[in-house]
Amino acid sequence: MDAVNKVINEDLQKERDKCKFNVAELTAFLDGGDKFTQKRREKENRVFSIQGLRDAVPDEYMSHKERYENAVRKAVIMHQTLGTLEDKTLTEYETARLALRATTSSAIFKENSPLMLHYSMFANVIEGQGDEKQREYWLKKINNMEIIGTYAQTELGHGTFIRGLETTAEYDPKTEEFVLNSPKLTAYKWWPGGLAHTANHCVVMAHTYSQGKSCGIQPFMVQIRDLETNMPMKGVKLGEIGAKLGFNTVNNGFLGFENHRIPRDRMLMKNSQILKDGTFISSPNSKLTYGTMVYIRVSILGTMANTLGRAVTIATRYAAVRRQSQPKPNEPEPQILDYVTQQHKLFIGIASSHAYYISCFWLWTLYHRVTKELAVGNMDNLAELHALACCLKATTSADAAVLVERCRLACGGHGYMLSSNLPQIYANVTAANTYEGENTVMLLQTARALVKAGMQVAQGQKVSPSMAYLADQSKMAKWDSSVDGIVKGFQKVAAGKVAACLASLQRHTNNGQSAEDAWNLTSVQLVAASEAHARVILLSVFKSEMDVQTLTLSGETRTVLFQLVQLYTIYWALEKVGDLLLPTTTTTYSVSICDTAMRCDGWMDETSLFEKSTIQTSARTGIAGLVLSGLVYDSAVYPELVHQSLTSWPLQ
Numbered sequence: 001m002d003a004v005n006k007v008i009n010e011d012l013q014k015e016r017d018k019c020k021f022n023v024a025e026l027t028a029f030l031d032g033g034d035k036f037t038q039k040r041r042e043k044e045n046r047v048f049s050i051q052g053l054r055d056a057v058p059d060e061y062m063s064h065k066e067r068y069e070n071a072v073r074k075a076v077i078m079h080q081t082l083g084t085l086e087d088k089t090l091t092e093y094e095t096a097r098l099a100l101r102a103t104t105s106s107a108i109f110k111e112n113s114p115l116m117l118h119y120s121m122f123a124n125v126i127e128g129q130g131d132e133k134q135r136e137y138w139l140k141k142i143n144n145m146e147i148i149g150t151y152a153q154t155e156l157g158h159g160t161f162i163r164g165l166e167t168t169a170e171y172d173p174k175t176e177e178f179v180l181n182s183p184k185l186t187a188y189k190w191w192p193g194g195l196a197h198t199a200n201h202c203v204v205m206a207h208t209y210s211q212g213k214s215c216g217i218q219p220f221m222v223q224i225r226d227l228e229t230n231m232p233m234k235g236v237k238l239g240e241i242g243a244k245l246g247f248n249t250v251n252n253g254f255l256g257f258e259n260h261r262i263p264r265d266r267m268l269m270k271n272s273q274i275l276k277d278g279t280f281i282s283s284p285n286s287k288l289t290y291g292t293m294v295y296i297r298v299s300i301l302g303t304m305a306n307t308l309g310r311a312v313t314i315a316t317r318y319a320a321v322r323r324q325s326q327p328k329p330n331e332p333e334p335q336i337l338d339y340v341t342q343q344h345k346l347f348i349g350i351a352s353s354h355a356y357y358i359s360c361f362w363l364w365t366l367y368h369r370v371t372k373e374l375a376v377g378n379m380d381n382l383a384e385l386h387a388l389a390c391c392l393k394a395t396t397s398a399d400a401a402v403l404v405e406r407c408r409l410a411c412g413g414h415g416y417m418l419s420s421n422l423p424q425i426y427a428n429v430t431a432a433n434t435y436e437g438e439n440t441v442m443l444l445q446t447a448r449a450l451v452k453a454g455m456q457v458a459q460g461q462k463v464s465p466s467m468a469y470l471a472d473q474s475k476m477a478k479w480d481s482s483v484d485g486i487v488k489g490f491q492k493v494a495a496g497k498v499a500a501c502l503a504s505l506q507r508h509t510n511n512g513q514s515a516e517d518a519w520n521l522t523s524v525q526l527v528a529a530s531e532a533h534a535r536v537i538l539l540s541v542f543k544s545e546m547d548v549q550t551l552t553l554s555g556e557t558r559t560v561l562f563q564l565v566q567l568y569t570i571y572w573a574l575e576k577v578g579d580l581l582l583p584t585t586t587t588t589y590s591v592s593i594c595d596t597a598m599r600c601d602g603w604m605d606e607t608s609l610f611e612k613s614t615i616q617t618s619a620r621t622g623i624a625g626l627v628l629s630g631l632v633y634d635s636a637v638y639p640e641l642v643h644q645s646l647t648s649w650p651l652q
């Protein structure tokens with residue numbers, strides 16, 4: 001194995017040798033500084049040097065049970081190894097940054113660890129929902145692995161609709177206990193990772209009752225298995241939900257309760273409380289109970305950056321070493337990377353991975369600020385954080401799934417082999433379209449905020465910073481093909497779509513529809529408006545953060561990073577060319593088609609993105625001009641970017 005690793009493919013080496021920027025500098029930039037690169041490498045070297053973490057047999061040749069047991073075995077070694085490397089001197093931000101750039105877990109578990117939920121949601125829900133005493137008591141046990149936990153929210157009957165959860169927790173003041181029940185099969189918890197055989201505790205989200213009244217959905221710490229025998233506790237029914245597209249070593253399970261009693265202090269009481277006599281003290285904001293989901297949605301951006309980065313690294317390296325066809329007689333077969341179509345498939349993956357990292361750190365900073373504000377009772381920015389986390393989680397996971405699949409296809413038949421790891425990466429990334437808030441539902445959450453902001457703008461009121469552009473659309477009349485200009489174009493598109501949603505909602509309610517039906521009838525447009533808003537944020541944050549963060553970097557590294565920004569922006573301009581050019585369709589389509597298109601897409605009552613007089617020329621001199629001038633398809637730009645992919649990824 002080691003001997004094989006030492007021989008680097010000649011073509012790959014040649015590509016690396018062409019690199020014009022300092023790889024170490026770029027790596028440190030992505031890690032957040034040399035100190036972090038060093039820490040990450042220390043972790044990786046330690047983990048990858050452990051023989052016991054290598055699979056004797058490829059996962060796919062094991063039975064389901066063997067795979068699970070192998071994953072548990074590795075999870076234990078990983079915990080023992082990484083536990084000793086924990087650095088208590090790091091701030092919370094630094095720890096998160098390091099965790100987001102970590103590559104160890106994905107290298108060891110193709111289908112994720114059975115402790116995944118323990119480390120992510122279980123620990124965070126205690127942190128965010130437990131009162132001081134509960135945090136002190138439980139977090140110690142969690143960090144020492146004295147207990148293993150998961151997050152049990154979704155039920156067989158309801159995933160998206162949390163208020164519809166059917167598990168009940170009824171307070172009994174006589175014994176000062178809660179009684180947990182799953183009244184129907186649809187009330188069974190369904191999906192929590194590690195629940196099937198691994199976890200002995202979990203946080204259960206349950207519809208809570210006291211003094212005969214509903215107290216809403218509240219979180220409870222519940223012991224589900226005996227710590228010695230690992231058998232279910234009395235009144236607890238547990239099992240595994242079955243084989244899945246991926247996540248097969250995550251050990252997703254089901255859980256039902258039959259009069260299972262837990263002490264009063266097992267309700268996590270940071271936000272809401274039930275006193276001994278059963279008096280309910282309501283949270284200052286019921287959505288604080290959903291805080292853990294916001295945290296994970298933010299971290300999903302980083303997970304998508306990592307996962308897509310792995311896929312595009314595999315596919316770009318393959319493209320460097322694979323030779324195919326003979327366009328010029330008597331010449332050797334070219335590396336497939338030299339085909340511009342291949343570059344077009346792959347480089348957007350490289351650019352997107354970087355865009356997601358940058359956006360994740362940006363959003364993480366906002367998350368951190370809002371968390372601090374919430375701690376002192378200030379809820380002003382919670383809605384904005386939620387709106388951003390929802391649309392960015394949805395858009396990055398949806399794009400990442402498309403781009404990972406593209407990487408798989410870019411490897412031809414070999415991408416279909418499990419040994420390429422691309423099918424497993426796809427299974428991981430597509431899961432994020434569903435978990436932690438199904439993507440359409442998440443986009444509709446952001447749409448709620450956009451519609452509200454649209455109405456505020458119409459009334460001349462101030463809106464949240466990330467939506468302020470909705471109020472600022474009169475200024476842009478001409479197409480500007482710079483990155484900032486394209487971002488403005490996207491703002492115009494998003495504002496147009498929001499305005500169309502408002503018009504559609506109004507039209508339906510004027511026609512006698514209820515507000516709910518009007519919302520449903522407008523929902524395809526609402527999803528489109530929300531996605532357009534996410535594009536505005538991703539494009540503008542990538543550019544503006546790069547402007548600021550790269551100031552201290554060398555010229556070569558800045559150049560390559562700004563090429564990524566440029567590529568990302570132009571790629572999306574071309575993908576959404578219809579939206580950006582929609583006003584020009586007046587000159588080409590019949591009035592009725594145009595009318596329908598504009599009604600659907602929001603330009604009916606809008607000032608045109610391009611002034612009427614420039615409409616006919618805009619298609620040539622604007623975005624189409626970018627294509628004609630070869631900015632996107634110019635192979636003089638792409639080879640620069642090749643070096644980026646071949647040399648900058650940490651696991652080279």
Ligand SMILES: CCCCC/C=C\C/C=C\C/C=C\C/C=C\C/C=C\C=C\C(=O)SCCNC(=O)CCNC(=O)[C@H](O)C(C)(C)COP(=O)(O)OP(=O)(O)OC[C@H]1O[C@@H](n2cnc3c(N)ncnc32)[C@H](O)[C@@H]1OP(=O)(O)O
Binds near residue numbers: 120287303
């Ligand atoms: C950050 C960096 C940290 C670094 C960490 C490093 C590494 C981390 C490592 C790995 C983690 C990465 C990923 C993997 C982890 C785990 C994945 C595996 C498992 C997955 C687990 C799960 O899936 S758990 C279950 C998740 N379930 C959901 O997400 C359910 C989705 N549904 C909902 O959220 C809600 O039901 C709803 C939002 C769709 C609707 O809620 P409802 O009560 O019905 O609300 P309304 O629609 O009526 O809205 C009322 C108002 O409340 C606002 N709102 C809703 N939610 C929130 C919220 N969370 N916060 C704030 N505000 C919210 C809503 O907008 C409404 O506002 P208005 O009334 O003003 O309009």
Ligand SMILES: Cc1cc2nc3c(=O)[nH]c(=O)nc-3n(C[C@H](O)[C@H](O)[C@H](O)COP(=O)(O)OP(=O)(O)OC[C@H]3O[C@@H](n4cnc5c(N)ncnc54)[C@H](O)[C@@H]3O)c2cc1C
Binds near residue numbers: 152153158160193
């Ligand atoms: C790999 C994986 C791991 C998971 N891990 C966990 C875990 O550890 N703990 C846990 O509690 N849960 C977990 N889940 C569950 C996950 O959170 C839910 O699957 C998710 O919230 C979606 O809920 P659902 O499956 O009920 O889908 P549904 O909500 O039934 O969605 C089905 C379809 O209906 C549409 N839809 C639903 N509501 C609306 C609406 N209001 N408007 C428009 N369209 C709508 C959706 O867009 C979707 O197309 C996991 C799921 C997966 C796939």
